[in-house]
Amino acid sequence: MRRITRITTVGVASAALALSVTACGGKSSSDAASDSKNPKAALAYDVGGRGDQSFNDAAFAGLQKAEKDLGVKPAEAEPSEGEGDPDKVQRLTELARAGNNPVIGVGFVYASAIAEVAPKYPKTTFGLIDDTSKTGKNIANLVFNEEQGSYLAGVAAAKVTKSNTVGFIGGVETPLIKKFEAGFVQGVKDTNKNVNIKVQYLTQPPDFGGFSKPDLGKAAAQGQLDAGADVIYSAAGLAGTGAIEATAKAKKWAIGVDSDQYAQKGLAPYKEYILTSVTKDVSDSVFNLIKSVKDGKPQSGEVRYGLDKDGVGLSTSNPAYGKLTAVTTAVDKAKADIIAGKIKVKATP
Amino acid sequence: MKKFDKDRLLLGLAGPALALVVAFLLTSVVLLLSGRDPVEPYTLMFENAEFTDVQVLILNQTGTYYLAALAVAIGFRMNLFNIGVDGQYRLAAMLAAVVGASIELPGPLHILLIVLVAMLVGALWSGIAGFLKTTRGVSEVVSTIMLNSIATSLIAWLILPANLGVQPAGSNDLTTGEIAESGWMPGLDVEGGSIYGFTLIAFALGVVYWFVLNRTRFGFDLRATGESESAAQASGVDAKRMVLTAMLISGAVAGLSGMPLLLGQTHTYSLSFPVGVGFTGITIALLGRNNPVGIFFAALLISFLEKTSASLDQYGYEKEIATIMQGLIVISVVVSYELVRQYGLRRQQQKVGEELAAQARKNKEEVAA
Numbered sequence: 001m002r003r004i005t006r007i008t009t010v011g012v013a014s015a016a017l018a019l020s021v022t023a024c025g026g027k028s029s030s031d032a033a034s035d036s037k038n039p040k041a042a043l044a045y046d047v048g049g050r051g052d053q054s055f056n057d058a059a060f061a062g063l064q065k066a067e068k069d070l071g072v073k074p075a076e077a078e079p080s081e082g083e084g085d086p087d088k089v090q091r092l093t094e095l096a097r098a099g100n101n102p103v104i105g106v107g108f109v110y111a112s113a114i115a116e117v118a119p120k121y122p123k124t125t126f127g128l129i130d131d132t133s134k135t136g137k138n139i140a141n142l143v144f145n146e147e148q149g150s151y152l153a154g155v156a157a158a159k160v161t162k163s164n165t166v167g168f169i170g171g172v173e174t175p176l177i178k179k180f181e182a183g184f185v186q187g188v189k190d191t192n193k194n195v196n197i198k199v200q201y202l203t204q205p206p207d208f209g210g211f212s213k214p215d216l217g218k219a220a221a222q223g224q225l226d227a228g229a230d231v232i233y234s235a236a237g238l239a240g241t242g243a244i245e246a247t248a249k250a251k252k253w254a255i256g257v258d259s260d261q262y263a264q265k266g267l268a269p270y271k272e273y274i275l276t277s278v279t280k281d282v283s284d285s286v287f288n289l290i291k292s293v294k295d296g297k298p299q300s301g302e303v304r305y306g307l308d309k310d311g312v313g314l315s316t317s318n319p320a321y322g323k324l325t326a327v328t329t330a331v332d333k334a335k336a337d338i339i340a341g342k343i344k345v346k347a348t349p
Numbered sequence: 350m351k352k353f354d355k356d357r358l359l360l361g362l363a364g365p366a367l368a369l370v371v372a373f374l375l376t377s378v379v380l381l382l383s384g385r386d387p388v389e390p391y392t393l394m395f396e397n398a399e400f401t402d403v404q405v406l407i408l409n410q411t412g413t414y415y416l417a418a419l420a421v422a423i424g425f426r427m428n429l430f431n432i433g434v435d436g437q438y439r440l441a442a443m444l445a446a447v448v449g450a451s452i453e454l455p456g457p458l459h460i461l462l463i464v465l466v467a468m469l470v471g472a473l474w475s476g477i478a479g480f481l482k483t484t485r486g487v488s489e490v491v492s493t494i495m496l497n498s499i500a501t502s503l504i505a506w507l508i509l510p511a512n513l514g515v516q517p518a519g520s521n522d523l524t525t526g527e528i529a530e531s532g533w534m535p536g537l538d539v540e541g542g543s544i545y546g547f548t549l550i551a552f553a554l555g556v557v558y559w560f561v562l563n564r565t566r567f568g569f570d571l572r573a574t575g576e577s578e579s580a581a582q583a584s585g586v587d588a589k590r591m592v593l594t595a596m597l598i599s600g601a602v603a604g605l606s607g608m609p610l611l612l613g614q615t616h617t618y619s620l621s622f623p624v625g626v627g628f629t630g631i632t633i634a635l636l637g638r639n640n641p642v643g644i645f646f647a648a649l650l651i652s653f654l655e656k657t658s659a660s661l662d663q664y665g666y667e668k669e670i671a672t673i674m675q676g677l678i679v680i681s682v683v684v685s686y687e688l689v690r691q692y693g694l695r696r697q698q699q700k701v702g703e704e705l706a707a708q709a710r711k712n713k714e715e716v717a718a
Contacts, residue, residue: 078662080655084623085615087659090406094660108521109621132519141519173505174620176521204505205523205620206439 041066041290042075042100044091046107048212049078052238053266054258055211055282059106059129061259062286069287070294075100079109082206088113096121102140102293104286105129108176114139125298127289129282130176132302140292140299142285146176147183147345148338149278149312150235153255154187155334156276156314157231158195159327160253165196167224169217169243171210171236173201175348180235180257180278182349190343191330198224202239214242221246221254231255231275241267248273258282260315277315281305308339356696364689365636365643368681369650375681376674390666394657401541403656409609410652411645412548413623416606417630418648419558420471420599422639424489426562427595428575433475433493434603435627436500441471442607443504443525446618447513449611450526459532464608471604472597474500479596483589489596497627508618524619534612545613547605554602555641571595603627632675636682651675 043063045056066072075098077091088105092113095103104127105114115134118126125138132141157166168184170177181199188195200220202210210216217236221243224232232247233255234240240257247254248270256277261267267274285305292299305311314331316322337343377387397403417434424431445467454462478496481487508514508523515526536543562568574581574591582588606626611618633651637644658671 075663077660078668080659080668082623082625084610085621086406086409086610087623087656088621090403090656090659093402094663098663111520111522112615112619112621130521133517133522134520143519174521175516175523204502205508206504206622206624207501 038073039070039290039294040073040075040098040100041293042077042095042098042103043286044077044088044095044103044105044110045079046109046211047079047081047208048238050076052212053241053261053264054237054256055280056106056237057264058259058280058282059104059286060283062283063290065283065287066290070291072290072294081208085112085116089116092117092126093120096124096126101125102127102289102298104289106282125289125293125300127286127299129285135301137300138298139301140289141302142282142289143302143304144280144282144285144312145304145306145345146179146278146280146312147186147347148307149280149314150180150183150233151187151190151338151343151345152307152314152331152334153233153276153278154184154189155191155331156321156327157184157233157253157255158188158191159330160275160324161195161231163228163230164192164194165198165228165230167198167221167227167229167232168200169220169224169232169234169236169240170199170201171217171234171239172203172205172208173210174205177201177235178349179347180233182346184233185349186346187334190334198227198229200224202236210239211237213239214245217242217244218246225250225252233257233278235278244270244274256315260317262315262317271318272320274318276318276321279313279315281311281313285311307335356693360689360693361638364638364686365647365682367685367689368636368678371681371685372674372677375677376670379673380670385666389664390658390661390670393661393664393666394654394671397657397660398653401539403541405539405542405544407649407652407656409545409548409613410656411648412545412551412609413606413626414629414633414648414652415551415555415645416602416609417626418633418637418644419554419641420603420606421627421630421634422637422644423558423595423599423602425634425639426575427571427591428578429592429595429599430490431475431478431493431596431599431603432490432631433478433496433500433627434599434606434630435625436493436497437471437474437600437603438606438627439504439622439624440474440500441467441604442611442622443507443618444470445604445607446525446528446611446616447507449528449532450617453529453531456531459529460534460612463528463532463612464605467604467608467611468601469604472601475596475600475603476593479593482596483593508620522619522621524617526617528611528616532612533616534608536613543613545609547609547612551605551609552645554605555645559641603630606630632679636678638686 043059048056050056050060063074067074088110092103102125106129108131111131111134114126114128118136118139122138127140127142129142132143168181170181185197188197202216202220217234217239221232231253234243235257244254253275254273256274258280260279261277262271262274289299380387420434421431445463448466449463478489478492481492482489510516514523516523534546536545570586574586574588578588633644633647637647654671658668661668
C-alpha cells in the first residue's frame, strides 16, 4: 500500500509541477509589437561576445554607426558557454518580441535558430551572418569571401618573410576558419613556392575556446615563432589577440583578422608589429541591413561581400606597411587579378 | 516498513533550503559590492518566467539535466564519481544521430533504435572507465575526465565530412545529416512551444531509478557496495561486478540525456550541440541528494536560473549573475549538508540520551515501589 502511495506522490508531484509551469503564464511570444517610429535593431552575438576585438566587435561597430547615423535604438544579447539551439531560439525570440527589427544573428551558429524563429515573425527581418544554408523571405544571408582577403594576406606574408617560414593560427577547426586557411596558403604558395607554412588550430569543436582564450593563441604563436616563423596570421577572434601579443613581443610581423586590428585600442601596445589585417566588413554589412530595413526596403536572400565591393580586403593603416612598396604592389596586383577572375581562390584547403 | 519520520524529512529539506538562502544572500552581496541593485535582477528573472515559451524552455532543459543528474546519481550511490557524463552524452548523441540519419524505419522502431544506440555508446564509453577500475584499479575520476577529452577529439574527427559528417551547402556548420521524420519524437504541444516527448520519459525514468535502487535486490547490493565494499563482499556481493555494472548503467543513462534535444528539436548533431550538460548534472545530483524527487527540483531550479537569466544583459545586468549563484549554491550545499548532518546527529544523541535517562528513572521508581 505504502509503495503505491509513494509512487503516486512522486508522479502527482511532478505532473502537477509540470502542468503548473506550463499553464500559469498568460503571456506568450505572439504579443510582440514592432514600432516603426522608433526603430530598434538587435545583435545576438557569437561565442566570445562583445569585446573580442574582432568578429563580434565588428558587428557592434555597425550597430553603433546605425545608432549615430540613423537614430536606431540598439539592443545586444550575448550567448552562454555551451548552450544549444533552444537557447538561441529563445534569444532571437526575445529580441524580436521586444520589437527589434532587424534582428541579426552574428555567426553561422544561429542558422537553425533563425530558420525556426523567422516564420513566427514575418514582419521582422532577420540577418544571418556567414551562412546561406537557411533562407526565407525575411532572412538576409550576409556572407563574405573570406578566402579572397586571406589570399592577399598570404601574398603579403610571402613577400615580407625573411626566414621563409610563415604561420597560420586558426581559432576553432570549423569549415569557416578553413576558408581563411585555404586562401592564405594559396596566396603564399602562388607568390613563393619555397615558403614553409605552419598551420595550427587552437581547439576542436565543440570546444569553442579557440575563439575566446588569448592564452591559447599566445602559446600557439610562441610555438610557431620558435619554429622560425616570422609572419603569423591568426584567424581566431579574441584568442588571436594573444597571438598578436606574442608575435609583437618577438618583434615579428602579425597579421590581424576581421577588424582593422592596428586601429584597436586594446592592441595599441603592439600595433607597430601588426602588418595589416584581413578585414571582413561585418560592420558595413550590419549597417547596410539596418539601413535597408529603416528605408522600408529590407534586404533578403544572399548578400555577398567580396573583394570587388571591398567587403573583404587588407587594411593599410599601419604606415610601415605602406612603405613596403614591393609588398603593396604585389598585393594590389593580386587583388586586381582576383576581381578580374584571373585568379580563382579555393575555399577549402 | 519504516515509520514515516517527520524529523528526518524536515532535516532533509533544511539542507537545500539553508543552502539556497545563503546562496541568494551571497549573490545579493556580490551585486551590492559591484554597485548594482541587489533585488532587481531577481524580479526581472521572475517576470521572465511568466512567458509561456520560457516555461517550456525551462521544462525541456529540466528533462535533459534530469537524465544527466540521474546518471551521476547512480554512480554516487555506488561511491563512484562519474565525471565523464559529459563525454558519454556527447559521443552517444553524435553516434545515435549518425545511425538515425543513415537509415529509415517505421516511426517507433526508428526512435527506439536511436535510443538504443545512444544507450549502448554511452555505456561503452563509461564501460572503459569501469573496466580500467576493476582490472587495473585506475581511479574512475581520472579516467572519466580523460575520456571526456578523448570524446571531444573523437567527435571532432568523426564529424569531418570525410568521415561521418555532412556540411550542408552554404553552411559553415558541420552536422551528421538530418534524421528522417520517422525518427522525430512527437512532443506535447502547449501554448508557447512543444514539450519534448523524451522530457516526459526522463521524468518516468526517475520512478524507475527509485524503484530499482530501493525495491530490488540489485539496488540493495549497489547501495551496500557503495556504503562499504568490503562489507558487501563479505555478505556475498561481487563488488567488482557491481562497479562495472553501475558504471555501465550510469553511462547508458548519460547517453540518454542528449535524446530530448536530438529527437525533439535539432534532429541532427552539429557543432552547436550543447556542451557541459554532464557537469551541470553533477551539481544537480549533489543538490538533489541523489533522490529522484530532489533531483527533479534541483534540475528545475538550475534550469530556471539559466533560462530566466539569459536576457538579463538586455537590462544592463550581466547574465553571469546566475552562474555566480549556481556556484554559490554548490558551495553552500556542501557546507549546509554537513551542518545539518551534525545538528541531526547531536539531536539524535540527545533524544536517545533522554530516552535512556527516562527508562533509567522508570526502572528506579519500579525498584523503589
